Amino acid sequence: MMNSSDNDHNRTIQQKGTFFCFKCEHSGHFSQDWLKICDDSGCSIVCPNCGVKIDQRTVQDPLAPAEAD
Ligand SMILES: [Zn+2]
Numbered sequence: 001m002m003n004s005s006d007n008d009h010n011r012t013i014q015q016k017g018t019f020f021c022f023k024c025e026h027s028g029h030f031s032q033d034w035l036k037i038c039d040d041s042g043c044s045i046v047c048p049n050c051g052v053k054i055d056q057r058t059v060q061d062p063l064a065p066a067e068a069d
Pocket of ligand 1: 023026051
C-alpha cells in the first residue's frame with residue numbers, strides 16, 4: 001500500500017535527503033511519508049509517526065525539484 005515508485009537502487013542506504021526522527025526513530029527519505037510544513041521562514045519536516053518537527057537545516061534541498069499542479 002505504501003509502495004513508492006522509486007525502487008531502483010540504494011534503497012537501504014542512508015543517503016542525502018533521508019531523515020531520522022530522534023523521538024520515535026522513524027526514518028525515511030524526504031520524498032516518502034514525511035510531512036512538509038512551510039511558512040515564511042522556510043519548510044520544516046514533521047514526523048508522520050509522532051508529529052515531532054525535524055530540523056531540516058541539515059538538508060540542502062528540502063523541497064522536491066518539481067511540484068507542479
Ligand atoms: Zn517520530
